[in-house]
Amino acid sequence: MAKDSKTTSSSMEWRMTMPDNSSTRAEQCVEWQVTVPEGSTVKVEHETGVVARAWAWLVRFLVMMKDKFVGFFKNVWKLGVDDPRKVMHGFKVGLALALVTLFYYTRPLYEGVGGTTMWAVMTVVVVFEYTVGGCLYKGFNRATATATAGSIALGVHWIAHQSGKQFEPVILSSSVFLLASAATFSRFVPTIKTKFDYGITIFILTFSLVAVSGYRVDDLLQMAQQRFSTIAIGIIICLFVCIMIRPVWAGQELHLLIVRNMEKLATSLEGCIEEFFDDDSNSEKGRSQKSLGYKAVLNSKASEESQANLARWEPRHGRFGFRHPWSEYLKVGISMRYTAYCIEALNGCINSEIQAPNSVKECLSDECKKLVTQCAMVLKELSKSIKEMAQSSSLDLLVYDMNMAVQDLQDALRSLPSQLQEKAQVQNVATMPLMEVLPVITVASLLTEISVRIEGIVDAVDSLRELAGFKPVSDDKPEKASTSNDETKKTIEVI
Amino acid sequence: MAKDSKTTSSSMEWRMTMPDNSSTRAEQCVEWQVTVPEGSTVKVEHETGVVARAWAWLVRFLVMMKDKFVGFFKNVWKLGVDDPRKVMHGFKVGLALALVTLFYYTRPLYEGVGGTTMWAVMTVVVVFEYTVGGCLYKGFNRATATATAGSIALGVHWIAHQSGKQFEPVILSSSVFLLASAATFSRFVPTIKTKFDYGITIFILTFSLVAVSGYRVDDLLQMAQQRFSTIAIGIIICLFVCIMIRPVWAGQELHLLIVRNMEKLATSLEGCIEEFFDDDSNSEKGRSQKSLGYKAVLNSKASEESQANLARWEPRHGRFGFRHPWSEYLKVGISMRYTAYCIEALNGCINSEIQAPNSVKECLSDECKKLVTQCAMVLKELSKSIKEMAQSSSLDLLVYDMNMAVQDLQDALRSLPSQLQEKAQVQNVATMPLMEVLPVITVASLLTEISVRIEGIVDAVDSLRELAGFKPVSDDKPEKASTSNDETKKTIEVI
Numbered sequence: 002m003a004k005d006s007k008t009t010s011s012s013m014e015w016r017m018t019m020p021d022n023s024s025t026r027a028e029q030c031v032e033w034q035v036t037v038p039e040g041s042t043v044k045v046e047h048e049t050g051v052v053a054r055a056w057a058w059l060v061r062f063l064v065m066m067k068d069k070f071v072g073f074f075k076n077v078w079k080l081g082v083d084d085p086r087k088v089m090h091g092f093k094v095g096l097a098l099a100l101v102t103l104f105y106y107t108r109p110l111y112e113g114v115g116g117t118t119m120w121a122v123m124t125v126v127v128v129f130e131y132t133v134g135g136c137l138y139k140g141f142n143r144a145t146a147t148a149t150a151g152s153i154a155l156g157v158h159w160i161a162h163q164s165g166k167q168f169e170p171v172i173l174s175s176s177v178f179l180l181a182s183a184a185t186f187s188r189f190v191p192t193i194k195t196k197f198d199y200g201i202t203i204f205i206l207t208f209s210l211v212a213v214s215g216y217r218v219d220d221l222l223q224m225a226q227q228r229f230s231t232i233a234i235g236i237i238i239c240l241f242v243c244i245m246i247r248p249v250w251a252g253q254e255l256h257l258l259i260v261r262n263m264e265k266l267a268t269s270l271e272g273c274i275e276e277f278f279d280d281d282s283n284s285e286k287g288r289s290q291k292s293l294g295y296k297a298v299l300n301s302k303a304s305e306e307s308q309a310n311l312a313r314w315e316p317r318h319g320r321f322g323f324r325h326p327w328s329e330y331l332k333v334g335i336s337m338r339y340t341a342y343c344i345e346a347l348n349g350c351i352n353s354e355i356q357a358p359n360s361v362k363e364c365l366s367d368e369c370k371k372l373v374t375q376c377a378m379v380l381k382e383l384s385k386s387i388k389e390m391a392q393s394s395s396l397d398l399l400v401y402d403m404n405m406a407v408q409d410l411q412d413a414l415r416s417l418p419s420q421l422q423e424k425a426q427v428q429n430v431a432t433m434p435l436m437e438v439l440p441v442i443t444v445a446s447l448l449t450e451i452s453v454r455i456e457g458i459v460d461a462v463d464s465l466r467e468l469a470g471f472k473p474v475s476d477d478k479p480e481k482a483s484t485s486n487d488e489t490k491k492t493i494e495v496i
Numbered sequence: 497m498a499k500d501s502k503t504t505s506s507s508m509e510w511r512m513t514m515p516d517n518s519s520t521r522a523e524q525c526v527e528w529q530v531t532v533p534e535g536s537t538v539k540v541e542h543e544t545g546v547v548a549r550a551w552a553w554l555v556r557f558l559v560m561m562k563d564k565f566v567g568f569f570k571n572v573w574k575l576g577v578d579d580p581r582k583v584m585h586g587f588k589v590g591l592a593l594a595l596v597t598l599f600y601y602t603r604p605l606y607e608g609v610g611g612t613t614m615w616a617v618m619t620v621v622v623v624f625e626y627t628v629g630g631c632l633y634k635g636f637n638r639a640t641a642t643a644t645a646g647s648i649a650l651g652v653h654w655i656a657h658q659s660g661k662q663f664e665p666v667i668l669s670s671s672v673f674l675l676a677s678a679a680t681f682s683r684f685v686p687t688i689k690t691k692f693d694y695g696i697t698i699f700i701l702t703f704s705l706v707a708v709s710g711y712r713v714d715d716l717l718q719m720a721q722q723r724f725s726t727i728a729i730g731i732i733i734c735l736f737v738c739i740m741i742r743p744v745w746a747g748q749e750l751h752l753l754i755v756r757n758m759e760k761l762a763t764s765l766e767g768c769i770e771e772f773f774d775d776d777s778n779s780e781k782g783r784s785q786k787s788l789g790y791k792a793v794l795n796s797k798a799s800e801e802s803q804a805n806l807a808r809w810e811p812r813h814g815r816f817g818f819r820h821p822w823s824e825y826l827k828v829g830i831s832m833r834y835t836a837y838c839i840e841a842l843n844g845c846i847n848s849e850i851q852a853p854n855s856v857k858e859c860l861s862d863e864c865k866k867l868v869t870q871c872a873m874v875l876k877e878l879s880k881s882i883k884e885m886a887q888s889s890s891l892d893l894l895v896y897d898m899n900m901a902v903q904d905l906q907d908a909l910r911s912l913p914s915q916l917q918e919k920a921q922v923q924n925v926a927t928m929p930l931m932e933v934l935p936v937i938t939v940a941s942l943l944t945e946i947s948v949r950i951e952g953i954v955d956a957v958d959s960l961r962e963l964a965g966f967k968p969v970s971d972d973k974p975e976k977a978s979t980s981n982d983e984t985k986k987t988i989e990v991i
Binding site: 076077081091095122187339343349436 | 572575576582585586587590591594596597601613618668670672674680681684700701705708794795834837838840841842845848850906910934935937942945949
């Protein structure tokens with residue numbers, strides 16, 4: 002067996018003795034002694050037979066494949082354990098399909114829909130989505146598109162039939178060409194794309210099939226009726242299984258995503274500042290993980306939008322009414338991303354190569370930490386308020402405190418030059434070291450900007466609260482706080 | 497007709513005379529004179545009949561509908577004019593479908609594939625995608641999934657048939673349940689989702705159809721063979737039309753997207769700084785539009801990823817080989833987004849309420865503008881280099897200049913306190929107004945961070961250049977610049 006070894010640690014002596022009877026295969030017995038200088042590479046190649054080498058390759062290949070498979074299945078297993086609803090979804094699709102096959106094995110049902118059960122199978126496979134909203138969206142699109150395209154195709158067919166045998170193929174083919182072209186182009190229109198993308202595929206498909214097949218099949222109307230009823234059966238089975246067995250609501254998913262992301266934003270903001278001001282590097286990694294939570298917010302645009310689109314199709318479920326203002330969640334998401342961009346820049350500054358000395362950091366440490374704590378408290382309160390769908394009694398007070406913290410930080414910044422001057426005098430340095438102060442000032446400035454953006458989140462959540470009708474609070478405490486809060490805002494604007 | 501009028505400009509006298517014979521409808525003849533004070537509202541309501549009101553409502557409704565339709569079609573028309581390839585795509589789909597209908601009208605062809613032409617229509621409708629990569633991805637997935645699922649289904653069928661009439665439905669139904677469940681769950685695995693999502697849908701569909709339909713149809717093998725050949729015909733027609741007539745390559749789209757976004761990044765960076773330092777607000781709007789180009793970079797993650805996924809399926813086209821390193825484009829995209837986050841924060845600081853007085857801005861104006869110009873030049877050079885797929889001879893020099901500009905800015909920051917002290921003495925102010933300097937310092941600090949992130953883009957493009965084999969430059973100028981550049985980097989790091 003070829004052996005490839007690299008010494009990495011130190012100069013060493015390598016001795017190996019292999020007794021005659023230890024090997025049963027075509028390997029040769031060897032005894033050797035090598036002195037290897039530091040850092041060099043030794044490659045020993047044996048003259049082994051082709052069979053042995055092939056065997057070795059095979060063993061290594063199998064081990065590698067085994068490792069890959071084991072790794073893959075471990076990942077898949079973890080996926081299932083982390084979110085058992087995904088496994089459940091698999092079983093639900095299986096169940097819906099098994100229910101459809103009943104139509105094949107139960108003769109009366111089979112004859113009732115006339116052998117076009119294929120369409121029911123197809124409907125279940127393509128309509129069954131993870132969320133109820135997805136199912137409803139696809140089911141509605143499929144049903145309406147089939148009905149519309151079917152009726153138009155019948156109309157075109159009738160016209161073609163009236164024009165005589167000669168023109169029939171021409172009219173049918175050109176109608177397919179024109180309608181398919183127009184429908185395909187319409188998919189590029191954003192509003193149509195969002196709501197009817199799947200419907201247009203089905204429209205083109207049904208129209209082409211009906212328009213063309215009519216040339217061969219005599220009783221088109223009966224066929225259309227059969228096909229529509231099988232598709233309806235498929236959709237009903239889908240919706241039944243999807244809604245009755247552990248439903249996953251797109252709306253609720255969106256709601257939870259926003260709540261979770263809000264908490265992550267709070268945690269990562271705290272993590273960033275801890276990283277910047279605290280020197281002791283124990284639990285460095287855990288903190289670093291914590292401070293990267295904002296990345297989830299940066300990357301959740303696509304899932305927020307798709308979930309909001311699907312949530313619109315959903316009926317009343319849990320605490321969400323039929324016309325729940327899902328688009329407001331998108332606005333909250335946008336304002337959160339807006340804050341996350343700033344946290345990203347803050348993170349960049351904190352991890353940059355130019356670092357302020359601890360003595361300078363100390364001057365603003367308390368104020369920065371206090372502001373971040375207040376910001377995080379506002380975010381957590383917002384998250385709690387959305388989660389419980391209840392107005393928060395302490396939110397206005399917390400925003401007020403956050404703004405006070407901003408003011409404190411600005412006061413501290415104002416007195417920073419004199420503080421530094423004192424320090425410089427103690428250290429007998431003439432000029433003020435602006436370059437050393439720079440990172441701290443930038444961090445303070447970005448924190449101020451972040452607090453402004455958090456107020457944007459507060460506004461977005463406020464409009465969500467109004468439109469979604471969050472449970473009101475009973476005491477009149479917040480009213481007072483709100484007034485003083487507005488005053489503070491003005492004060493700060495004047496500054 | 498009810499008339500609702502609001503005076504907005506000034507106090508006025510309003511006189512209206514309507515002669516008897518001017519109206520043929522149920523309107524009453526009126527003559528009135530009103531003197532309206534400034535800013536007040538006049539609402540004159542006639543006692544008209546129900547018919548007249550309904551008519552008025554109908555007219556208004558029709559006008560509104562007309563406006564909506566006209567607006568919608570203007571938008572659609574603009575969409576087509578802006579990117580005629582989208583219109584072309586519509587016609588291509590129409591053409592492919594028209595070609596398939598030939599199978600219906602040409603009897604020999606029709607009999608050759610035995611009446612299952614439906615599958616060819618269906619294949620064209622679902623496989624035809626905008627880009628060649630999309631077509632190939634779906635075509636490959638459909639073909640392999642149909643073949644695999646078909647053979648497994650035949651095997652299961654044989655086993656079920658051997659077990660006797662009683663067990664046949666049980667075995668078939670449970671196999672559908674198990675395979676559909678497993679396949680559906682596997683779609684949640686990210687690697688499978690990216691490459692085979694569509695294939696799995698087709699796998700479940702084909703397996704269910706074949707496994708179930710065998711209970712009724714005798715000659716399963718022949719049916720499977722027919723279906724496969726029609727699907728193959730559909731795929732071949734799709735690919736033929738898609739590749740032969742004005743093909744849209746996902747790879748090229750990705751390439752152009754990255755080039756365009758890089759330019760937008762440069763322009764918006766320049767726009768932001770112009771906005772900050774220039775006071776004259778003429779062409780304010782155009783500049784604002786310009787400075788928001790980075791938003792395109794922030795939002796292009798999804799399209800970059802999907803295009804890179806599809807580009808992998810494409811054969812050699814234009815200057816892109818079969819194994820062109822598409823994933824490197826994604827890395828360039830990530831580093832660009834990383835820079836865009838920082839530009840976003842910069843934009844936030846620039847538009848914030850706390851603004852530095854012009855006298856303070858002046859101190860750093862030249863250095864900041866110079867740095868931004870250098871940053872933009874580097875970005876534009878990178879964009880040009882990617883666009884032409886050629887190594888840039890001046891890039892290293894430009895990066896060197898950018899780093900020099902960073903150093904200049906830092907020098908200016910170092911001398912800022914003394915400059916401000918002078919100014920304060922001139923204005924007879926005792927303390928240094930740190931709060932007034934804050935925005936400028938933050939902007940300078942963010943610009944430094946942006947230049948660091950641009951170096952990240954340079955590295956990403958460099959690794960793309962290496963793997964994609966950009967055309968080399970002939971002169972040896974860059975080598976020199978590169979060395980001095982490394983030295984500068986070190987100098988700056990030491991600072």
